[in-house]
Amino acid sequence: MSALLRTEGVAKAFTLHLQGGTRIPVLGGVDLVVSPGECVALWGPSGAGKSTLMRCLYGNYGAGAGRILLRHRGEEIDLVTADPRTVIEARRETIGYVSQFLRVIPRVATRDIVAEPMIARGMVKAEALARATALLSRLNLPDRLHGLPPATFSGGEQQRVNLARGFAPGYPVLLLDEPTASLDAGNRAVVVEMIREAKAAGTAVVGIFHDAEVREAVADRLFDVIPHQDAA
Amino acid sequence: MTRPMLEARGLTLHFGAIPALVDVTIDVAEGEVVAIVGESGSGKTTLLRVLSGLMPPDAGTVRWLGEDVHAMGEAARRRLLRTDWGFVHQNPRDGLRLNVSAGGNVGERLMAIGARHYGNIRGEALSWLAKVEIDATRIDDLPRTFSGGMQQRLQIARTLVTHPKLVFMDEPTGGLDVSVQARLLDLIRSLSRELGLSVLIVTHDIAAARLLADRILVMRRGRVVEQGLTDRVLDDPQHPYTQLLVSSVLAA
């Protein structure tokens, strides 16, 4: 089966112009292949660049070298060089990203935040809201919170909103950055279940899981992210 | 991918010896929100004026749906400004008639394009006041009795009532309280999505740009020093000036 997401020789370094142009290399020569229905866990010590790689995979960071090939609308596009409009389109249709922190939008209700990406993909509003409500309930977020903006929610509640928003549309490729970090055991189990369901539906998942139990429950294999020599 | 509706190529403009725009190229596609950020005097507002046809460039072209904006007659350009385009000014006093009621302000663009049914005009005005969260009882009040945030929302209603395709916004949240800013930003965000509007917004508020824009252009001294996907430019800035700009924002 052909890969949904693969990288060829991806490298990333940061140049800090405000610190006299200091150059910090983080990633080099990353070759990753993720197939449909597969969950790959990024593995490596803290500071090895796992989150940086995740952000590169989502197009949030621009890789300095190599290619990040995403199967989008039946063709491979290179997120390193793609036009911003193509990246936006791919994010709407093909690739989802659950970050550790929810970026709160002022005044927008939780239910609407979760429904938004589904509506953007063309789902009828009522249907999107129903699905949002169902997912939030499944993640044990009390009904009374669904209509409130999540700005004042606890870290765990915000993370569940983020998870619902990322899982709801059913993207073919899903990136998960420590999805269970601030969840209790009950909710961790729900997330594990959701990841398994997504895999069964053919979703390619790339994750960073610090929680060994979760990692063992969902990951098919580990991908070593090696700290860059220069940085060590 | 949709073809850009607004396409500007090689815009250059000097005020005497001072370069206000240097070889600026920008385009805006249907339904796209593009932010232009940069410090005061970087040429943001000048660019907006050149793009909207209010000021001719020394060199370069601006095309709207393929037609050269600066080559068309004034009548055609004015028609564009009150049909396909909208303009939201930083100071609502520049975009509103302060001696005309809120309803009259919203209705003016409708009447300018030929609406002649009072009841319908008033109905439209009421529905737009509701959309921008102004109480219906204020419809006959003069905008001078409104707060700054209300005036700005009224200006947005007045601009959007004719369903423009592209709205130019010049620092729409400038000079407003932070709490009012958030409300206005959310309004702009939801309306632009709901109506499939293209928006070209000039701002020095990085957080506003992040919230609203699909793409971002960073300007400095009349040049576009960096541009691209909003979150990539802001999270992984490449140009020294962008890094300075991003690092100068206070995290709330």
Added chain:
Amino acid sequence: MSPPDDRSAEGGGDLNRPGQTKGPVMEGYNFAYLDEATKRMLRRTILKAVAIPGHQIPFGAREMPLPYGWGTGGIQVTAAILGPSDTLKVIDQGADDTTNAVSIRRFFTRVAGVATTERTAEATIIQTRHRIPEQALREDQVIVYQVPQPEPLSRLEPRRAETKRLHSLADYGLMHVRLYEDIARYGHIAKAYDYPVMVNGRYLMAPSPIPAFDNPKMDRMPALQLFGAGREKRIYAVPPYTEVRSLDFEDHPFRPIRAPHACALCGSRESYLDEVITDDRGGRLFVCSDTDYCSGRVALREAAE
């Protein structure tokens, strides 16, 4: 005074008698006061105005022997089109016997020696301040309006350059905003005089401060209508049989308004009425503003009795 011209015999000199009158002509003035070059300039302006119905044409207004606001624009237009065989009628607020009307009529009697009349039907040129006669005008008549402010947008947009641009682009939304504001505030369009009109579907025009009641008379009028603004130095025109439409809304159509009374003198329920206070105890009368129309009806009734 000057020797009477060849038509003086048929006119008669009794100024108190209604109907055609002629007076003595003063010596030393060119016919109709203005020199021929000035009249030519005025006629060129008038021709241009007729060619572009409702469009204001600037002209070099001359100093006239009466102050601005007393009809200097109207007088210059009249002087430019007046010929020796014309019969002139001058009204002020519908009346032939008020100061402004009397002095302008006397002026043209003295400097042009033309016949004057108070009868609408007998006049070839009617100069008016703030009214259109009740009796319908004919193709062989010209009506000259005295105009204080020719720019209908002046109150809404004080910049002359901007109003000119709005006219050139036919951008008249602003005027409708004004009418919208009236309906929102008063429930109806409150403008009772100088009510804006569209001429020939193109130019917005100030009809001069005639009552809105008179606006429908302008529409497709057989007579040529000329407008002169002396202080503002503008002339404009409505050629015969030209469409003149009062601005309105579909659901708030234009309605000519008159006092809901009958004339106390002639009993007319159709004419435009003036309110006359008769004593200091609140007594009042409504009488026709058009004195010729009213006296004609009174004479008819008396003849019938």
